[in-house]
Amino acid sequence: MAETSEIRNVGLIGHVGTGKTSFADAILFNAGQNTRLGKVDNETSLMDNEPEEIKRKTTISSAIANFFWKNKLINLIDTPGSANYIADSKNCMQGIDAALIVLDSIDGVKIQSDKLIKQAKELNLPMAVFINKLEREHSNYKAVIANLDKSFPAKPVLIQMPIGEETSFKGVVDLLEEKAYIFEQNESGKFSVQDVPADLKADADSLREQSLESIVECDDEVLEKYLEGQTLTSEEIQKALKAGIAKCQIVPVLFGSALKNIGVVQALDFINNYLPSPVERGEIKALSQDGSEIQIKPSATEPLAALVFKTVIDPYAGQLTIMRVFSGKVTPDSVIYNATKKSKERIGQILHLVGKKHEAVTQALAGDIIAVPKLKETQTGDSFSDEKKAVTIPTVKMPAPVISFAIKAKNKGDEEKIHAGLKKLMEEDPTIHLTRDAQTKEMILSGMGQVHVDVTIEKLKRKFGTEVLLEAPKIPYKxxxxxxxxxxxxxxxxxxxxxxxxxxxxxxxxxxxxxxxxxxxxxxxxxxxxxxxxxxxxxxxxxxxxxxxxxxxxxxxxxxxxxxxxxxxxxxxxxxxxxxxxxxxxxxxxxNPILLEPIMHVEITVPEQNIGDVMGDLNSRRGRMLGIDAEGKTQTVKAEIPMAEMLQYAAVLNSMTSGAGVFVMEFSHYEEVPAHLAAKIIELNKKDHKEED
CATH class of the missing domain: 3.30.230.10 (Ribosomal Protein S5; domain 2)
Structure with missing residues (x-):
């Protein structure tokens, strides 16, 4: 079992399609967790193993891998990149000590990556960047690098530079160590260490000097020596780099190709050597029983403090509760106190995971991430602590649903089975909402997007053997x-x-x-x-x-x-x-009776090139603009729009922005329906009531 200082908790974060899961699979292959290089496209990924993920070839639920690399325990979390599952990604970010932002070499930072980077900043998470897919045609890493400053709160610093481009990409130069890693072109991950190629030497020297200027500023002693013109040792550079990452002063940038298994081993070594351990990350904030803020020290000798950041319904193990132990330790066959529920839970086994594989462990010390099966009352967001010194760990706010459907049982008599199944799925995914509209008498299933709802219905059928019909919900007019x-x-x-x-x-x-x-x-x-x-x-x-x-x-x-x-x-x-x-x-x-309709407060974030189309569309939806906020390459429109105009908006926005736009909405107030529309609605409502009678 690893000591706290030997643990690295890292999340792979980024927009959908950047290759996070392929990167995770390449990491696991190089770490000896798989005998072959798992790939999403041929359905051999260790991390994407749910049928709904395999069908869509995209991550739907975060996956965890606990493994050792050169005597360090790495707890790796592969998170979804889709806006449909942003809540899962945000929850997982509460359990890690560093975010490794995976970008592709063509698109760079897209909207979803931008939102997750902001979340990492709010959590004060150290960040690093892995620019992936350098083997792709039209890859342009220089353009991606040029725009990183606009998206990151700290200065991006190149640690490597690529060797070759597109199909000729074959390795990376370590700018700090001044070495070249040339890879075999067979996806084996094997490489040779060579001198920096002569045709790259001048560029490498220039980039190295730029990077050093940023790195040395993170350590006063090293900076002083650098300014005096003295030669810095590798240890001094490493010390300053490590300090800069831990203090969120710089964002190191790495390069590679997950599919070709190039640069992955170097990324693993970088995680081990430079990303912070729980000890280096330092104390975290928690709340005592009286609501006052206290600091939790990452030590196994301190009282227990742990946070549940994910729940998984496993077909074999039942419910798996995924938690990060921040202090103290957890052992099998023990009783721990749920400070959120104010109840006790009995711990049976403690598991480490690699995708679907489970391995029992003898204890979990401060800093570790574990899975615990079959807890009875615990849910995502709950805190465990010492009962006599009860504390809770603050959690991130969950986003409100953006799409809703009325649901009906496809087969009569399945209503109870549907409710029970959806309740289980809601334990796994807290952004699924099931409510009964008191006015329309409909059961309403809400989620973060069309895909989110579709996947939920597919899981309901696969796991619980029942089907539902989706219909547009009735608008609760007054x-x-x-x-x-x-x-x-x-x-x-x-x-x-x-x-x-x-x-x-x-x-x-x-x-x-x-x-x-x-x-x-x-x-x-x-x-x-x-x-x-x-x-x-x-x-x-x-x-x-x-x-x-x-x-x-x-x-x-x-x-x-x-x-x-x-x-x-x-x-x-x-x-x-x-x-x-x-x-x-x-x-x-x-x-003088009038009809009232619900008005939603909506915030829509899109790339700047789509803002005209979005505003034109909102005008056609009777939207009232409240303002526009520009940040980097994105713009956020704030507006008030009738609910009736927003029922299918998720699909429309997806089409307008090629999947790059995201939105959130919540109920604001009721307003009078324009007379020409009210007459039609009144007529339809009266017709519906007659049919019901």
């Missing part, structure tokens, strides 16, 4: 009035024997937005006996809930009951309830 009126509601029924009689006069007035319903009893002189007044209110409330204009709930209305009459024999609560309902419905139509 109604209100814009004018005032006075009206009578009189219910009189006589057919022999005891009759029914209820008579009331009411005023209707509009209220401010969000005020709901106000009922005022202004009856004087006993025109309506006290025992019947609640019945009038109940009749009005029922009529409001059913709606009058379009069958949608009525809101923000004040009703004043000011007069009426009764019959000593025929009056009853039921009669006055009917009279109240009649009065409201009659007066409602006289008080």
């Amino acid at each position: 109604e209100t009035i814009s004018g005032s009126t006075k009206v009578q509601g009189k219910y009189k029924k006589q057919s022999g024997g005891k009759g029914q009689y209820g008579d009331c006069w009411i005023e209707l007035h509009p209220l401010e937005k969000g005020k709901g319903f106000e009922f005022v009893d202004n009856i004087v002189g006993g025109s309506i006996p006290r025992q019947y007044i609640p019945a009038v209110e109940n009749g009005i409330r029922e009529a409001m809930n059913e709606g009058v204009l379009a069958g949608c709930p009525a809101v923000d209305i004040k009703v004043v009951l000011y007069d009426g009459s009764y019959h000593p024999v025929d009056s009853s609560e039921m009669a006055f309830k009917v009279a109240g309902s009649m009065a409201f419905k009659k007066g409602y139509l006289q008080a």
Whole structure:
């Protein structure tokens, strides 16, 4: 078992399609975890092994590999790059000590990479860059490098330079050690160490000097020696580089090809030698029981502090809880305290993972990442600690869903199975939301995009043997009035024997937005006996809930009951309830009723070249622009847009921006529907209600 100082927790982060999983597979092959070079395209990847991932040839769920490289324990996390799964990536970033940003040599930093880089900055994570796919036609690493400054909070510093381009790419120059690594062209990862090629020497020397100027600034002693013109030793350069990375002052840049297995071993050595251990990363923030902030020291002798950053439903092991141990230690066959749930959990086995492979370990010390099977109450985001010194570790905020569907069971009687299955999937993925719309009576499944929902439905069928039908959800329109009126509601029924009689006069007035319903009893002189007044209110409330204009709930209305009459024999609560309902419905139509629709606050981030198309499209969706923020090569549009116009927006934005655009939205408020649209909606709603009846 590795000591805390010998652990490296590294996440592969970046936009979809940059080759993160191929890079992870190449790392595992070189580290002896696979007898062949796993590849996504031929379905031999160790990391992408879910059927939904294999089908789409893209990472859907983060995968963890615990392995040793030259006596260091590397806990590697391959994270998804799609906006559909950004929450998984963000959660995993809470468990690592450094982010290795994987970029491709053509596109460089795209929007999703940019968002994840910002998240890494918020978490104060040291970062490094691996520019991948240098073997590709049209690769242009120089253009990628030229734009790195715009995306990273610290200065990018070249540690290597490529040897050759496109199909002639064959190795890398280590600028600091002034060595060339020339690889065999057979994907074996074997290489020879040579002098820097003569035709690259001048460029290598120039780049080395530029890099040294940035590196030495990270250590005062080394800087002083450098400024005095003294020759720096390799150890001094390494010391300054390591300090600069740990303090987030520089972002080292490496090169390679995951598919050709070039530069991967050098990246592994770089992880070992330069990325921080948990000890070098230092203390982390936690919250004590009284809410005060405290520091957690990364030591096995300290009280336990651990964070669950992922949950996996494994077909063989059941639920696997993935946690980072920040301090203390965890051992098998023990009981630990869930400080979030304020409950105890029994630990059976402790596992290390490499994709689907599980290996039991005897203990997990501070800094380690482990999987624990079959915990009963623990969920993603929970903290474990010493019960007597309970602490919780703050977690990242989950993004709100951006797409929703109404779901129905394909096979009658499957409703309970669907709910149980989705509940399990929600434990694995907290960005899946299942709610019941109280107004429309629909079950609503929400997610981060069309792909996210599609994959969820596929998993539901594969893991739980049940299918659902997806439909566009009904928009939860509401109604209100814009004018005032006075009206009578009189219910009189006589057919022999005891009759029914209820008579009331009411005023209707509009209220401010969000005020709901106000009922005022202004009856004087006993025109309506006290025992019947609640019945009038109940009749009005029922009529409001059913709606009058379009069958949608009525809101923000004040009703004043000011007069009426009764019959000593025929009056009853039921009669006055009917009279109240009649009065409201009659007066409602006289008080200028209007239809209201939900308005969403939307923020859309796109490459700057797409901003014109996006704004034009939003105008066609009745959007109201609130502002535009520019940052680097992206622009973020903030707008208010009717929910009805956003139901299929994820697919539209994906098409407009070739998959580069992302958006978030949340409910803002209700507004009046324009008259020409309201008439159509009212007609459709009335038709739907007739069919339901």
